[in-house]
Amino acid sequence: MGKMNVSNDALLALFAEMIWDQAIRKHREENLYKEIDRALAKGDQPSFLALTSELRLLQSLG
Template sequence: MGKMNVTSDQMLGLFAEMVLDEALRKYREQTLYREIDAALAKGDEASFIALTTELNSLRSLGK
């Protein structure tokens, strides 16, 4: 029984890590959208390009 609990604890830990990673990714994506909107409003092309590049990278990791 002890080995079963360790395996179960490891699986729960892995699941918790996956949930946290997804929440952080979504939060960063939302932040990037706001920053991209601000860069567009200011006409800051360099920031827009950098932010959209990061957003695209983040999206490709999430797939």
């Protein structure tokens, strides 16, 4: 029975980490959209290109 609890604990920890990673990724994505909007409003092309590149990378990983 002890092995079962260790396995369940490990699975729960892994699941919690997956949810945490997803939340962090979603938060960063939302911030990137806001920063991209600001860069567009300012006409800041270098920032826009850097931010959209980061957004594409983030989306390709998720």
